[in-house]
Amino acid sequence: MKKSYIVIGVVLVVLFAIYRIFAGSYNNMVNSEETVSQSWSQVQNVYQRRLDLIPNLVNTVKGMAASEKETFEAVINARAKATAINIDPSKLTPEQISKFQAAQGELSTALGRLMVVSEQYPQLRQSEGFLNLQAQLEGTENRISVERKNFNEAVQTYNTLIRQFPNNMLAGIYGFEKKGYFEAEQNADKAPKVQF
């Protein structure tokens, strides 16, 4: 009689322990995924900030360097492409991230060229409006690199978590998938610097 109580007790404890493992790791994964989503929205914010800056910038440069039509068009097209790519935070797969990164990288290159062209117009280089926009663009590029780094760190924590034992087995059941990183770029994201 007493033995059966002990058996039941042991079974209950074991069941509870298993429940704790499942629930605990599930909650950890949820938290970690939430951090990734938050960092992603920060990434999107700063990229959006850059998109918002571009019309002003193009107009300012246009005023004093109207002959650089091709450069403007390249920026405007690249901006349109980059605007078209929006990623649902729940689908941050490596493929999606690299697609996003490619479109934004193209825009960075076009913007870099625009800034180089602008440097060739002394009148533009000295105008208050242009200098302000230039400072804003630099600040935005720096924010982008900061938020990308934070995002990569969050993804790294998350990916490590879901691939650890026993989470790796549970992650599949719960449907947690590996998320993509921003990859280091070969100068694509850095506005080329020109020395005079």
Next chain:
Amino acid sequence: MVKKFSLLLFLLLPFRSWSQDIPENPVPARFVNDFAQLLSESEVATLEKKLENYQDTTSNQVVIVTTNSLNNYDIESYSYAISKSWGIGQKEKNNGVLITIAPNERKMRIEVGYGLEGAIPDAVCKHIIREKMRPYFKKNLYFEGLDSATSNVIKYASGEYKAEELNEKQPKYIWLVVFIIIILLISFISKYNRTKNSAIGRDLDFWTILALMSMSNKGSSRGGGWRNGQDSGGWDFGGGSFGGGGASGDW
């Protein structure tokens, strides 16, 4: 193969710790951290006083770091790493500003916390660097440059935050009130026990007083600690966050 290797390198990148490459946060906290020794003692004291007074009225933390070497980082990464690891600015307000000067690389940066990005936009930082710092730095007038930089940062950031929360933290009067209550309690209990006039009562009285005394001691010593801290200008980095706002320049 090379591509794989570079990918591996990149994946390792986030593991790299900043701790060896940037100065540790000073204990006790200081506003002026002249690691490159560009300023005289009295100049450091003047700036320190100025920034401390500014914190006292607004709770904004404006911190200066000069460094002999950026350790091959660009000034943006270096300055962001310091701001992040030190946690300049108050936690809820993110109202920190970090002015980083690297005389050997001839680079400078004003890093602005999330909470002050509206008050000191990037273009303003750039303007301060270009017009208010660079002319002095070109003549090696570091104190004048930093004095003008801090004055301008202060000018723009003022009005964004007030120091009310800092003042609320002063628990001086609370401890006085607690102390009075304890005294009243003790006298009340001892009176009550005297009227009962029993052995148990006296025992209880003794232990209660002892316990209350130890409690009140704890209270007054903590209060004293706070006061000492305030006299010597004790403060701490509040844990504010940064998002890469600000501007850089050279001279």
